[in-house]
Structure formats: C-alpha cells, structure tokens
Amino acid sequence: MAAQTVSKFKWGILFIAGLQLTACGEAPAPRQAMLPSVIVNTAKTEEIQSKTEIVGRTNASEDVTIKSQIQGQLLKRTFVEGDDVEAGDLLFEIDPATYVAELAQQKAVLKQAFASRDVAVMNWERGRRLLPDGMISAQDMDELTTRKLTTAAGVVQAEAAVQGAELQLSYTKVYAPISGRISNAMVSTGDIITPNSDMANLVQLQPMWVNFQVAERALINAKQNFSKAADREIQISDIVISLRLPNGSMFNETGFIDFVSNRVDAATGTLPIRATFKNGEKMMLPGMFVTLVIESPVKxxxxxxxxAAVQEDQQGRFVMVLNDQDMVEKRIVELGERFGIDWRVISGLNDGERIVVDGLQKIRPGIQVKAVEQEVVPFQDTKSSPNNNAS
Known part of the structure; x- marks a missing residue:
C-alpha cells in the first residue's frame, strides 16, 4: 500500500512539472495566410495597322438580259446552258423567211426609185438646154426641177428602207454582246418569239464587283484617324482589300475600290462603295456574300x-490592375477594336501598368496578391487581324 502511494506521488509531480514547463515556454506562432497567385501582363504601346471586316455581296461587272428585237419562230439554240461564251458567238436563230422577203421587196422599190430618178435627171437636163431658146416655159422647167429633186429623195427613202429591212433580217440571229457565262434558255425551239421577249441572261465574271456599305460614323472616324496618323493625304488607291470567301478561305487576289457614292443613304445612314477583284479562275459568282478585309493604309x-484580362459589369468593361505593392485595383476602361487576341485601349489604362489575365476568380479589389508575369506565346499576325465590323 505504501509503495502504491509513493508511485502516485511521483506521477503527480511529473504532471505538475509538465504543466509548469508548458506555461513558461513560448506559444507557437500562428501560420501566415498564403497570398493568392495570379498571372499578370504588362500593357504595352505597339505599332499596329488596323484592319476592318465588312460583309459585301458580289455583283457581275456586266449583267445583260438578252431580248429579241423581232417576231418570229425560234429555229434553234446554239449554246450549252451554263457555259462560258465569247462576245460575238451565235446564241439563237429566228426564222428569217419573212424578213428575207421584206428585204427583197425593199430592194425592188429601190430599183424603181433609181429608175425614176434617172428619168427625172434626163428630163431636167433636156429642159435646161431648151430653156434658153424658149422651147419650154420657166414653169415647165420648175416642174422638171421639182421632179428631179423628188425622185432623188425617193432614192434616199428607198435606200433607208433597204437598210431597215437588212437590219431586221440581222436580228433573226442573236449574238452574245459580251463575253461571259450564259444562263439557261428562257425560250424553247419552236416558240413564237415576240419583240422584247427575254431569251437568256449573260454575266461577265472577270472582273468581279463587290458592293458593300460603310456606316457614316465609321467613315468619319476613319478619315479622322487617317489625318492624324498619316503625313500625307490618303488616296483610295492606298487602301488594300482582301476577301474571305463563304467557306472561310481567303481569296487569292487583292482588290481595290473603284467607286464611292456621292451621297449617304438617308434610310440606312451608310455610304455605298464598290470594290473590284480579278476573278481569273471564276471562283466568285454574282450574288455571293463575302467578307472584305480592309487594311488601313497607315500605321x-x-x-x-x-x-482575357477584360471583364464587364453594369459599370462597363474593366480590368484588375496591380500597384507597386501588388494590391488589386479595379479600373474602368474604354476599348476600341480587337487585334487578334488583343484589345485596343482608348482610355483608362497607361503604358507599363500590370493587369491580371489569369486568376481573376480568386481576387477582389483591395487585396494583395502574388504576381507571376505571363509567358507570351507568339501569335501569328496579332497586330493586324481585328474582329471589328465597320458597319
């Protein structure tokens, strides 16, 4: 019993001593909270050459509706529908029988006119010789002169009638007025054709026109930007235009502006403009919607x-900026057009300031962060491929 009492006493002393050592020692320091890590990018001023994308529509440089000019039965069609034809190729033949007969009749009338004129001239010559001797009166001479002049006019009239008949006969054969691609025939062999009947349509595919419209506000902005950035007056010929086809591929030819309207459309507030492209391979057809990529002539x-750094709320677009102490600030910015993966800053940010591009969900204004500089991955044609639309 005595041994057990001593043992308990020893354990009690050890326990009290342990409590005293704990009380006298320093308490462990609290663990410091880790700062959120974000990736930052430095805003930089760089040289750019703006490009604007506008939707346009192709239009044939020549678009001809072939019509008949006479009446008659269609004998044959000489072209393959949808083929390319050359200027002067025969397209249709109309029965010429009626017009051949008309020409023959007018030629006979012309011969009669020549005969009447010749007789009148001979009588006039005879009268002119007899007049001085008093063999005929002055009145008779006047009648002979009138007859000569009348028959001469009859010859001119008959010649015109022959030319008219020949012209009508020529209309029985319809030729291509331009080189281009022919449509389907709108008439069939055996049809009775009347004047002004639509027979086919012919479009010229080389060159190809592209019509588009530019908003008046964008037009004024472009002129002001050009005047500020350029040291000379910008000419239309300085503007280079590329074209993206409906399948997304780029057309292999660049174009140029050849027409600018002299007034803004009051209904749409846009200015009609036309660009011309070579279309040697005839890739483009009239009526296609294409995208024009218009490159600014100045840098x-x-x-x-x-x-990736841009966010938006009710106040507008903003970015998170880090100050010298890596404290987060919210900054409202005004942005312009996009260039590849970058956005142009109009106001609200200065060159050299650091902005957060990754880790935005972990931060808020007023907190301190751990900043890691972004590794820039090269992007092809970053500074010349905007996604803005001028219209």
Missing amino acids: ENALLIPQ
Whole structure:
C-alpha cells in the first residue's frame, strides 16, 4: 500500500512539472495566410495597322438580259446552258423567211426609185438646154426641177428602207454582246418569239464587283484617324482589300475600290462603295456574300491588352490592375477594336501598368496578391487581324 502511494506521488509531480514547463515556454506562432497567385501582363504601346471586316455581296461587272428585237419562230439554240461564251458567238436563230422577203421587196422599190430618178435627171437636163431658146416655159422647167429633186429623195427613202429591212433580217440571229457565262434558255425551239421577249441572261465574271456599305460614323472616324496618323493625304488607291470567301478561305487576289457614292443613304445612314477583284479562275459568282478585309493604309501606335484580362459589369468593361505593392485595383476602361487576341485601349489604362489575365476568380479589389508575369506565346499576325465590323 505504501509503495502504491509513493508511485502516485511521483506521477503527480511529473504532471505538475509538465504543466509548469508548458506555461513558461513560448506559444507557437500562428501560420501566415498564403497570398493568392495570379498571372499578370504588362500593357504595352505597339505599332499596329488596323484592319476592318465588312460583309459585301458580289455583283457581275456586266449583267445583260438578252431580248429579241423581232417576231418570229425560234429555229434553234446554239449554246450549252451554263457555259462560258465569247462576245460575238451565235446564241439563237429566228426564222428569217419573212424578213428575207421584206428585204427583197425593199430592194425592188429601190430599183424603181433609181429608175425614176434617172428619168427625172434626163428630163431636167433636156429642159435646161431648151430653156434658153424658149422651147419650154420657166414653169415647165420648175416642174422638171421639182421632179428631179423628188425622185432623188425617193432614192434616199428607198435606200433607208433597204437598210431597215437588212437590219431586221440581222436580228433573226442573236449574238452574245459580251463575253461571259450564259444562263439557261428562257425560250424553247419552236416558240413564237415576240419583240422584247427575254431569251437568256449573260454575266461577265472577270472582273468581279463587290458592293458593300460603310456606316457614316465609321467613315468619319476613319478619315479622322487617317489625318492624324498619316503625313500625307490618303488616296483610295492606298487602301488594300482582301476577301474571305463563304467557306472561310481567303481569296487569292487583292482588290481595290473603284467607286464611292456621292451621297449617304438617308434610310440606312451608310455610304455605298464598290470594290473590284480579278476573278481569273471564276471562283466568285454574282450574288455571293463575302467578307472584305480592309487594311488601313497607315500605321499607328496603340495601347494593347489581352482580351482575357477584360471583364464587364453594369459599370462597363474593366480590368484588375496591380500597384507597386501588388494590391488589386479595379479600373474602368474604354476599348476600341480587337487585334487578334488583343484589345485596343482608348482610355483608362497607361503604358507599363500590370493587369491580371489569369486568376481573376480568386481576387477582389483591395487585396494583395502574388504576381507571376505571363509567358507570351507568339501569335501569328496579332497586330493586324481585328474582329471589328465597320458597319
């Protein structure tokens, strides 16, 4: 019993000593919270050459509706529908029988006119010789002169009738007025054709026109930007235009502007413009919707930031900026057009400021973060491929 009492006493002393050592020692320091890590990018001013994308519609440089000019039965069609034809190729033949007979009749009338004129001239010559001797009166001479002049006019009239008949006969054969691609025939062999009947349509595919419209506001902005950035007056010929086909591929020819309307459309507030493209391979057809990529003729400096850094709320677009102490600030920015993966900053940000591009969901204004500089991955044609639309 005594041994057990001593043992308990020893354990009690050890326990009390342990409590005293714990009380006298320093308490463990609390673990410091880790700062959220974000990836930042530095806003930089770079040289850019703006490009604008506008939807346009192709239009044939020549579009001809072939009509008949006479009446008659269609004898044959000489072309393959949808083929390319050359100017002067025979397309249709109309029965010429009626017009051949008319020409023969007018030629006979012309011969009669020549005969009447010749007789009148001979009588006039005879009268002219007899008049001085008093063999005929002056009145008779006047009648002979009138007859000569009348028959001469009859010859001119008959010649015109022959030319008219020949012209009508020529209309029995319909030729291609231009080189181009022919449509389907709108008439069939055996049809009775009347004047002004539509027979076919012919379009010229080389060159090809592309009609588009530019908003008046965008037009004024472009002129102001050009005047500020360029040291000379910008000419239409300085503007280079590329074209994207409906399947997304780029057309292999560049175009140029050859027409600018002299007034803005009051209904749409846009200015009609036309560009011309070579179409040697005849890839483009009239009526296609294409995208025009219009490159600015001048280069300018612009402050660019990645699109990934831009957020938007009720106040507008904003970015998260880090100050010298890596504290987060919310900054409202005004943005312009996009260039590849970058966005042009109009106002609200300065060159050299750091903005958060990744880790935005972990931060809020006023907190401190751990900043890691973004590794820039090269992007092809970043500074010349905007996604903005001028219209």
